[in-house]
Amino acid sequence: MVSAATSNLRQAAWNAAASVVDPEIPVLTIADLGVLRDVTVHDGRVEVAITPTYSGCPAMNMIALEIELALARDGINGATIKTILSPAWTTDWMSDEGRRKLRDYGVAPPQAGGSRRALFGVEVVACPQCGSNETQVLSEFGSTSCKALWRCNACREPFDYFKCH
Amino acid sequence: MATPSITVSETPLVLYALRRADDALILGHRLSEWCGHAPAMEEDMALANIGLDLIGQARELYAYAATAEGKANDEDTFAYLRDVRQYRNLLLCEQPNGDFARTILRQFLYSAFADAYWRAMMASTDATLAAIAAKSEKESAYHLRHSAEWVIRLGDGTEESHRRAKEAVDHLWAFTGELFHADDSDAALIADGIAVDPERLRAGWTDMVANVLATATLTQPKSGWMQKGGRSGLHSEHLGHLLSELQSLQRTFPGATW
Numbered sequence: 001m002v003s004a005a006t007s008n009l010r011q012a013a014w015n016a017a018a019s020v021v022d023p024e025i026p027v028l029t030i031a032d033l034g035v036l037r038d039v040t041v042h043d044g045r046v047e048v049a050i051t052p053t054y055s056g057c058p059a060m061n062m063i064a065l066e067i068e069l070a071l072a073r074d075g076i077n078g079a080t081i082k083t084i085l086s087p088a089w090t091t092d093w094m095s096d097e098g099r100r101k102l103r104d105y106g107v108a109p110p111q112a113g114g115s116r117r118a119l120f121g122v123e124v125v126a127c128p129q130c131g132s133n134e135t136q137v138l139s140e141f142g143s144t145s146c147k148a149l150w151r152c153n154a155c156r157e158p159f160d161y162f163k164c165h
Numbered sequence: 166m167a168t169p170s171i172t173v174s175e176t177p178l179v180l181y182a183l184r185r186a187d188d189a190l191i192l193g194h195r196l197s198e199w200c201g202h203a204p205a206m207e208e209d210m211a212l213a214n215i216g217l218d219l220i221g222q223a224r225e226l227y228a229y230a231a232t233a234e235g236k237a238n239d240e241d242t243f244a245y246l247r248d249v250r251q252y253r254n255l256l257l258c259e260q261p262n263g264d265f266a267r268t269i270l271r272q273f274l275y276s277a278f279a280d281a282y283w284r285a286m287m288a289s290t291d292a293t294l295a296a297i298a299a300k301s302e303k304e305s306a307y308h309l310r311h312s313a314e315w316v317i318r319l320g321d322g323t324e325e326s327h328r329r330a331k332e333a334v335d336h337l338w339a340f341t342g343e344l345f346h347a348d349d350s351d352a353a354l355i356a357d358g359i360a361v362d363p364e365r366l367r368a369g370w371t372d373m374v375a376n377v378l379a380t381a382t383l384t385q386p387k388s389g390w391m392q393k394g395g396r397s398g399l400h401s402e403h404l405g406h407l408l409s410e411l412q413s414l415q416r417t418f419p420g421a422t423w
Contacts, residue, residue, distance in 0.1 A: 139208075
């Protein structure tokens with residue numbers, strides 16, 4: 001039986017952690033991204049589990065620090081931040097709300113069900129500015145690990161595409 | 166006075182994790198050498214991104230090696246405080262960048278193996294290795310696609326790009342035999358399902374490489390004598406120079422932090 005105090009603390013800690021935004025894509029919270037995996041409470045101590053998007057994602061250290069600060073702001077001190085690898089993060093965990101926010105921000109959201117694609121397959125990515133499917137890839141690797149650089153042939157705008165993973 | 170190197174208790178599992186970690190770190194470091202020097206901005210970012218993925222994979226593998234060893238070593242001491250003969254990476258990964266074609270061919274030959282390897286390792290009976298594999302295979306799929314597309318573009322490009330791509334594949338070919346290395350230390354791990362038998366991956370790698378080289382109008386070198394030694398610490402002269410740069414800060418200022 002989980003006590004009401006523990007349950008309330010867990011919810012408060014979740015709310016605080018869930019408000020942390022991705023330092024590279026500040027319109028998305030780590031909850032939208034699916035980076036925030038779990039919050040548990042043992043003997044009054046909070047443990048937050050996060051998972052990296054990419055193995056070498058340099059934002060992870062900053063995200064962990066931001067979670068600690070967000071918890072402290074809400075009076076929750078001494079929390080531990082644990083990084084878990086399994087199950088591996090996938091863009092399928094990104095919330096619909098997250099996808100909408102990304103598009104509004106000018107980043108094409110990852111295709112749903114984007115597990116492993118055919119290696120030399122063709123992707124159709126809609127331009128986040130004008131909605132056209134007449135787009136082409138400029139570079140498989142963009143300004144951060146999780147993005148690729150595309151261009152719209154209709155409105156001529158370049159845009160970031162959040163890669164399927 | 167330089168910091169002395171650590172000693173490592175290379176149990177089969179520790180050695181297994183270190184060998185893969187060293188592959189990823191050394192190749193990742195090589196790619197980082199391109200930062201600011203690549204032929205185009207997009208490629209500068211691509212090579213840096215791939216290097217970042219590899220160094221991330223190395224960190225996870227080093228952290229696991231440290232846990233498996235259970236001594237005072239950690240991911241930093243493995244990376245910064247082992248000398249050349251203690252490194253266990255493939256000779257392929259330490260080969261100098263050369264020109265862009267050499268770097269791309271090196272990446273392709275490695276990624277064609279790594280992608281199949283990580284996918285197979287997702288079924289490892291070791292939960293941590295399986296978890297690292299599940300992350301890494303998504304990344305290696307992108308690395309393989311990127312490098313394969315470049316191999317085709319260079320090989321089937323201009324006379325000059327074809328000549329350079331051909332020179333690269335001819336030069337690197339003798340280092341590909343080591344991809345399939347397994348020794349007595351690995352045997353028990355393979356029997357227990359912790360490690361994959363690399364021989365199982367040979368046919369898939371051969372097909373992938375043959376197809377891409379053919380599309381690139383490049384001739385696959387005849388399989389002859391293969392160079393090996395990296396897995397047991399016998400390296401080319403290039404690795405020492407790489408480590409002198411990678412380790413200089415920690416060797417000069419032990420324990421320095423940002």
